[in-house]
Amino acid sequence: MSLLQVRDLHTHFISRNLDNEIRIATALNGVSFEVSRGEVLGLVGETGAGKSLTAYSVMDLLKPPAQVVGGAVEFDGRNLRDLETEDMNKLRGSEIAMVVQNPRSSLDPLTRIGEQLVRVHTAHTDTSDSAARKRAIEMLGAVGIPAPEERMRAWPHELSGGMAQRVLIAMALMNEPKLIIADEPTTGLDVTVQAQILDLLRDLVETRNVAAMVITHDLGIVAHYCDRMAVMFAGRIVETGAVETVFDNPAHPYTRTLIASTPERLRETKQKILGGGAPPNLYNLPPGCHYVERCRFADDSCNKPLSLDQVGDGHFAMCARMDAVREGWPS
Amino acid sequence: MTEPLLRAENLTKHFVTPRTAQTVRAVNGVSFEMHAGSTVGMVGESGSGKSTIGRMVVRLLKPTQGSVTFRGRDIAPLRDRAVRALRADLQMVFQDPWSALNPRMRVKRIIQEPLLLHSKLSDSERSDRVEEIARSVRLNTDLLSRFPGELSGGQLQRVCIARAIATDPGLIVLDEPTSSLDLSVRAGILDLLQELREKTGAAMLFISHDLGTVRLVSDHILVLYLGHIIESGPMAKVFDEPAHPYTQTLLSAHLPADPRTQLHRHLLEGEIPSPIDMPPGCPFSTRCPLVRDDCRTALPPMVDIGDGAQRAACIRIPEGSNKVPL
Numbered sequence: 256m257s258l259l260q261v262r263d264l265h266t267h268f269i270s271r272n273l274d275n276e277i278r279i280a281t282a283l284n285g286v287s288f289e290v291s292r293g294e295v296l297g298l299v300g301e302t303g304a305g306k307s308l309t310a311y312s313v314m315d316l317l318k319p320p321a322q323v324v325g326g327a328v329e330f331d332g333r334n335l336r337d338l339e340t341e342d343m344n345k346l347r348g349s350e351i352a353m354v355v356q357n358p359r360s361s362l363d364p365l366t367r368i369g370e371q372l373v374r375v376h377t378a379h380t381d382t383s384d385s386a387a388r389k390r391a392i393e394m395l396g397a398v399g400i401p402a403p404e405e406r407m408r409a410w411p412h413e414l415s416g417g418m419a420q421r422v423l424i425a426m427a428l429m430n431e432p433k434l435i436i437a438d439e440p441t442t443g444l445d446v447t448v449q450a451q452i453l454d455l456l457r458d459l460v461e462t463r464n465v466a467a468m469v470i471t472h473d474l475g476i477v478a479h480y481c482d483r484m485a486v487m488f489a490g491r492i493v494e495t496g497a498v499e500t501v502f503d504n505p506a507h508p509y510t511r512t513l514i515a516s517t518p519e520r521l522r523e524t525k526q527k528i529l530g531g532g533a534p535p536n537l538y539n540l541p542p543g544c545h546y547v548e549r550c551r552f553a554d555d556s557c558n559k560p561l562s563l564d565q566v567g568d569g570h571f572a573m574c575a576r577m578d579a580v581r582e583g584w585p586s
Numbered sequence: 587m588t589e590p591l592l593r594a595e596n597l598t599k600h601f602v603t604p605r606t607a608q609t610v611r612a613v614n615g616v617s618f619e620m621h622a623g624s625t626v627g628m629v630g631e632s633g634s635g636k637s638t639i640g641r642m643v644v645r646l647l648k649p650t651q652g653s654v655t656f657r658g659r660d661i662a663p664l665r666d667r668a669v670r671a672l673r674a675d676l677q678m679v680f681q682d683p684w685s686a687l688n689p690r691m692r693v694k695r696i697i698q699e700p701l702l703l704h705s706k707l708s709d710s711e712r713s714d715r716v717e718e719i720a721r722s723v724r725l726n727t728d729l730l731s732r733f734p735g736e737l738s739g740g741q742l743q744r745v746c747i748a749r750a751i752a753t754d755p756g757l758i759v760l761d762e763p764t765s766s767l768d769l770s771v772r773a774g775i776l777d778l779l780q781e782l783r784e785k786t787g788a789a790m791l792f793i794s795h796d797l798g799t800v801r802l803v804s805d806h807i808l809v810l811y812l813g814h815i816i817e818s819g820p821m822a823k824v825f826d827e828p829a830h831p832y833t834q835t836l837l838s839a840h841l842p843a844d845p846r847t848q849l850h851r852h853l854l855e856g857e858i859p860s861p862i863d864m865p866p867g868c869p870f871s872t873r874c875p876l877v878r879d880d881c882r883t884a885l886p887p888m889v890d891i892g893d894g895a896q897r898a899a900c901i902r903i904p905e906g907s908n909k910v911p912l
Contacts (some may be wrong), residue, residue: 276862301768301769301770301771302739302768303715341910415857417857418857443626445629445631445632445795445857445858446631446795446797446836446841447835447836447839447853447854448631448857449839449841449858450839450853451842451854452627452852453855472768472769473841473843474769474843475798475840475841475842475843477843478841478842478843478844478845478847479841479845479849480841486891498845499845501848502844502845502846512770513769513770514843515773516769516770516772517769517774517798517842517843517844518796518798518799518801518802518843519842519843519844519847520843520844521773521799521802522802533738534738553813
């Protein structure tokens with residue numbers, strides 16, 4: 256039984272134009288996936304595909320004009336969409352924790368980091384301040400911050416990017432979450448620091464049996480730190496499966512293009528990538544496949560509504576022309 | 587050996603912080619050469635001085651010390667006015683195309699501006715040339731009448747590259763040209779750069795922290811740490827047999843986008859020190875897994891490895907004890 260099950264999630268940006276007509280950007284169009292304890296799911300896709308929006312929709316952190324208009328988010332046996340604001344607030348930061356990109360802007364610049372960690376804990380539990388302090392020091396140590404007791408008194412601006420990201424992970428751990436959502440946790444960090452942070456996250460998933468969802472556009476991170484992956488395009492998951500399965504045998508032409516565009520594959524194949532192209536217009540998406548304009552295998556069958564079809568064991572893809580793609584893809 | 591197109595010698599840049607008057611030692615005595623038609627990749631963590639070197643090479647920054655000899659002439663001491671004439675020959679492409687282009691200029695005007703400044707073409711010749719350049723960067727000529735705000739990131743970066751190649755420069759510095767772009771768009775830009783290099787013969791200094799990309803496009807690599815070149819050499823050699831302990835650990839932290847590659851890693855502790863408080867001796871001594879006492883006394887010189895094409899600055903190399911256990 257998965258810890259988090261997202262089913263057919265739809266999120267729209269609903270606004271009005273200058274003529275006061277309602278305009279709807281259909282940003283998430285039926286996103287479904289699950290994450291279990293002890294595994295890392297990698298959510299990949301290009302800018303604007305809806306990766307972060309999926310996370311914010313799950314966490315109920317959307318701001319107008321964005322709103323969830325359909326679907327279910329089941330977490331640990333409860334449908335989060337039915338929860339009252341107050342109950343959702345209790346859950347956020349305790350059972351589900353989020354680590355965001357840009358750690359420094361997520362910390363309160365006017366509060367010492369120790370105090371921020373303590374607050375997260377006391378807000379969700381009945382612990383005394385001194386017990387919360389003890390736990391904060393323990394968590395700072397657990398994420399590899401040297402001299403944690405002294406660091407409690409540090410101000411956010413005194414931390415380097417890598418250190419600030421560790422503090423955010425420590426904060427996420429304060430209440431022993433069941434699920435950690437990490438949105439581009441290492442973007443902007445150097446490779447050596449990136450490796451430290453990802454090792455830490457992977458270690459937490461294994462030793463504390465938490466579930467993790469990592470949002471990234473870096474296929475290297477997916478290849479080496481995730482168990483399963485889900486590829487997003489224009490507000491849909493177009494392919495999902497075990498990481499090795501998808502890399503070995505990508506079914507969707509978009510996934511194929513992504514993998515073929517990595518420097519490693521480019522070096523091997525010396526192939527020209529004809530991918531790229533503009534993202535589809537979210538105000539006016541095609542009726543069937545969203546990738547149709549950029550796909551050279553597209554035909555009439557691509558204009559019919561699609562579903563995620565099983566390709567192999569735990570491997571699903573949303574493409575009407577999978578056979579044609581498999582045969583016609585240059586090897 | 588032919589005379590290099592560009593030779594940087596003992597290039598140094600120190601900044602002084604505004605209120606506290608501390609010295610930031612961004613670049614410390616860097617020397618390298620670039621030949622026509624070659625691509626040199628420059629890698630290193632943030633704060634290692636990559637961008638500062640790039641800016642000194644095109645003389646957007648004046649070095650504190652050292653020389654930059656371009657086509658036989660030292661451009662470091664030139665006055666800004668004299669540098670302007672050189673700009674046609676020395677161009678730069680920046681990381682963030684959104685902020686590198688004037689949002690109120692149409693694309694056509696952006697690409698033709700260097701031609702207005704540096705060539706004596708007639709209006710119609712210039713117009714033809716702009717279209718020709720647009721086509722060579724695979725930019726749809728319909729887009730020439732648009733404003734930057736109407737273009738995607740990949741298209742904007744093509745405009746930046748078009749502007750850079752408009753005057754047929756001998757050398758282009760590309761500072762993280764693909765970091766802000768999505769994967770498939772990035773592949774298209776890299777492919778374009780490769781093609782332009784073959785067509786124009788321009789030398790390229792490719793600055794990036796993405797080791798996979800650098801490996802793909804460059805034939806020579808410079809590895810920087812705290813404003814020092816700690817290793818240099820032919821791309822394949824350095825990637826296959828990195829000599830400096832820092833290069834070894836840097837490459838081991840790289841994540842190739844292929845789940846089947848086995849990672850052999852030695853993870854570094856901590857982060858790059860501040861260029862305000864430089865460690866004495868070897869700049870890497872505070873994090874080096876192989877550090878010993880004499881590393882902390884004097885700056886290790888660059889030594890030749892094998893035939894001398896590859897060089898690195900580590901005192902353990904001559905005795906062969908420079909391999910970090912992975």
